[in-house]
Amino acid sequence: MKKVCLLFASAASVFVQGQTLPPTAQALYNEFYNADVTRGQYAVNNGAQAFATADGNTFYLKWVPAGATASATPLLVSLHGSSGNAFNEFYLWHQQAQAKGVGIIALQWYRGAASVSPNDYFDDPAIYSYVDTALRRIKYPSNRAFLHGFSRGSARSYAIAFYDGQSSGKNYFCTVLSNSGKADSLYPLYAQINSGNYGHALYTGKKWAMFCGGQDPQPSQSGCQAMANAKSWVQANGGNVGLYISDPNLGHGGFHQTPAYIDSSLNYYLSCYAAPTALRTQPNFKTTCVFPNPAGNVLNVNTGNTALSSEIRIMDVAGVMRLTLNIGAGANSIDISCLPPGLYAVMVGEEKFRIMKE
Numbered sequence: 001m002k003k004v005c006l007l008f009a010s011a012a013s014v015f016v017q018g019q020t021l022p023p024t025a026q027a028l029y030n031e032f033y034n035a036d037v038t039r040g041q042y043a044v045n046n047g048a049q050a051f052a053t054a055d056g057n058t059f060y061l062k063w064v065p066a067g068a069t070a071s072a073t074p075l076l077v078s079l080h081g082s083s084g085n086a087f088n089e090f091y092l093w094h095q096q097a098q099a100k101g102v103g104i105i106a107l108q109w110y111r112g113a114a115s116v117s118p119n120d121y122f123d124d125p126a127i128y129s130y131v132d133t134a135l136r137r138i139k140y141p142s143n144r145a146f147l148h149g150f151s152r153g154s155a156r157s158y159a160i161a162f163y164d165g166q167s168s169g170k171n172y173f174c175t176v177l178s179n180s181g182k183a184d185s186l187y188p189l190y191a192q193i194n195s196g197n198y199g200h201a202l203y204t205g206k207k208w209a210m211f212c213g214g215q216d217p218q219p220s221q222s223g224c225q226a227m228a229n230a231k232s233w234v235q236a237n238g239g240n241v242g243l244y245i246s247d248p249n250l251g252h253g254g255f256h257q258t259p260a261y262i263d264s265s266l267n268y269y270l271s272c273y274a275a276p277t278a279l280r281t282q283p284n285f286k287t288t289c290v291f292p293n294p295a296g297n298v299l300n301v302n303t304g305n306t307a308l309s310s311e312i313r314i315m316d317v318a319g320v321m322r323l324t325l326n327i328g329a330g331a332n333s334i335d336i337s338c339l340p341p342g343l344y345a346v347m348v349g350e351e352k353f354r355i356m357k358e
Helices: 023-035 037-045 086-099 124-137 152-167 188-194 224-236 259-274
Strands: 004-008 013-017 049-052 059-063 075-079 103-107 145-150 173-179 207-213 240-247 289-291 298-302 309-316 321-328 331-335 342-348 351-357
Touching: 023 037, 023 059, 023 086, 037 086, 059 086, 059 124, 075 086, 075 124, 075 152, 086 103, 086 259, 103 124, 124 152, 145 152, 145 259, 152 173, 152 188, 152 224, 152 351, 173 224, 173 259, 207 224, 207 259, 224 240, 240 259, 298 342, 321 331
Parallel strands: 075 103, 075 145, 145 173, 173 207, 207 240
Antiparallel strands: 004 013, 049 059, 059 103, 289 298, 298 331, 309 321, 309 342, 342 351
16 A cells, blocks of 8 residues: 655645655655646656655655556656756656656756755765666666656766666666766766776667757757767767757757657667567576675675586776685675775676676
8 A cells, every 4th residue: 555645845735655755855855846836746646656765865756657567667767957856857758658658767866955066966876876776676677777867967877877887787778868968078987988997888788869959058068069979979988879869949958848859769768678688588697696786895796506616706997807716606705895996897707797896
């Protein structure tokens, strides 16, 4: 049975569906519900449920079509733009998503009007951990979801795709839509990527879509000049930009003003959702579990019962071997306290994983 709580905010009575939110998440929910009560109530009326992140610092809205099982439904994960909110993202996507049977998770990653720069937005590892939590809670499979970011969320979409693939190895997203926001070369992670620290095949297997408006007031940051550079950058790093929408007559928010563009992006994603992949056609391709990721001083490696022993090799981003040892079948705990923080490749026999050491 769903738990429904009646809560009172300064400007309106706010109904939270899904769970009782802890104080910080509840305050953000109230703030952004009251920022536009019409769109806030639209989410409530259409069954969007609010869930707190694991740390209680924010919330996300989750909605799936009536009668659908979340883990077996096409799913959009959306990141709002500057000073934006999850209710707005749900409102802008809902009608077209509902028509195509696509569920929605809209994350609130702006900390609200009382927050102070540079901590007014959650950082990339936090954002990805929140997305991971939302998808793990519904047992969502790999290579099936659709990531969208608008404006500042678009600028973060490249990092979230990186954490999804190269850092965590979870690969929830088969398709990414970067909507009016480039990968700024001054951003630390992107600067490291440009330096070749992570190689140049970061986005191999990722389908990408992009949008730009010719009337965008910041052409070098979020307009068509920026997005042309972003397209080249993604493709140089192994991604496939198979849908690129450039409309000379539209401005910064032009994508969601044009239903045909929304439909095109959803159709592009759904072809990816429906397509067979190596991971789906070969369910036993990886028999080993490596966790947690990010890791602290201990890395757990469970090889199952398919082998008596395995060799584990851990290499840094430069390809330097940092640790080699033999492990037995089943559960193993490995002390990695000697490794400095960073990204590592972990080879267990012939299986390869990527982890982040904190």
